[in-house]
Amino acid sequence: MEPTAPARPARTTRTSLAWFNWNISLRGVFETICGGTTLVFTAFALVIGVPPDAMGFFSAVISFACIVQVLGLPVTAYVRQRRRFILTIAFVEPLLVITAVLVTPLLPAALRPFSLGLAVFLAAACLHLTRPFSDDWLATTIPSGLRGRYIGQRIRLSSFAIIASTLVVGAVVEFLGTANGPGLAALLITGGIFGLGAALMLARATEPITQEPPTFRLGDLRAVFATPAFVRLTVGTLIYMLPFYFACAYYQVFNLRIVGMRPWLIASMGVGYLVVKLLLTPALGRLCDRVGPRRLILLGTPIYIAFFLLFPFAEPGRAWPIMVGWAFVAIADGIYGVAAPAALYGTVPAQGSRPAYFAVYNLVSLGAFAVGGVLAVPLLGWLGRIDLAWGPAHLGGYHLFYALCGVVMIPCSAALVLFPGHRAVSAKM
8 A cells, every 4th residue: 555644634734745845945055055065065175174085985974874764763763752853853953063163173184074074974863863754754744646746846946945045155155265264164054054944944844643653663674675666666776876876975076176167157057957957847746646756767867877978078178068967967856856755655655664664765875875985985096097088088087987977877777677667656564
């Protein structure tokens, strides 16, 4: 049986979904500024002494925090007031970021990377600790027949806030300069304030009344792995996303250090990316409801391959391949952003310990990003010894790194056969 929202007044459901939208919008601003691979965070980390090739460690630290989901479930399962627990942690996360930004510049230079890494780990751990329950909260609130439409609308609304924040951030960083440590710190603190606002919005959403409050036992993990549709989706996601586990941590390093793009140009590129997603996601949500996640994601796969293969053609003074790549990959990301959660919600059974499913899925996905971020560091070190030229393409270490991601993406796309192929997915215990 497919998980459905419990019976509740339609007005209450609409109101709660609206506050969820406000929450994701303000959180989008927070993550645009303070996320571990963003322009501001990357520039700030480089200023305080983090080597460019080591940025993968920050991505790994953030992703490794996902282990808290599984380790914490036996304890958090006994928390009776789940809503209060989620909201408390939602406030703690941005406060940790703000504290780290204030304290880190005061430490000796050798300790600053460790201080920042510890802070982002703890902040990410806070998010992951509540993620299974907040995912379940949202999943049980959305009417089952409107998943694609709501997710599309949710992405569209949050994109407005992210576009505005990206434009402002680009202009501010252009004014401050990428080497202005105090200015970048102030900008990160501002992002943390938006994170606090996101928590306030979440506090307005009501919690659905469930017939069986979800609990967690170690035996629930056996039930998770005994659900064929969920296991197939998780394995398929792990394989399909393999190139991104390596690539995502270095986008801004490539833009700033390899291509030498100015902050305003990076921001403009980001806005173009978001505008494309904004315009397409409502239609993509409706299409997902009609054709199913697998067919929809298949449409975006060739774009992902071409995206990675454009990186070798970018170099200082020639940023257009990157800009073209990001303009088109917005289509693929819009597709995946709608189809992936719809597929996940459709493979989690309505009964049993639903948070355990979300915890395992997030652990596998984010754990793969952590491993990929760590392995990318020696891989980049090895590729950095190579410097080739082939026609208009300059093949340095980072260029070869992304070209390799594009080549690997081709066989990985076969994993789509493991994704749900129809609108309605039956998941039996």
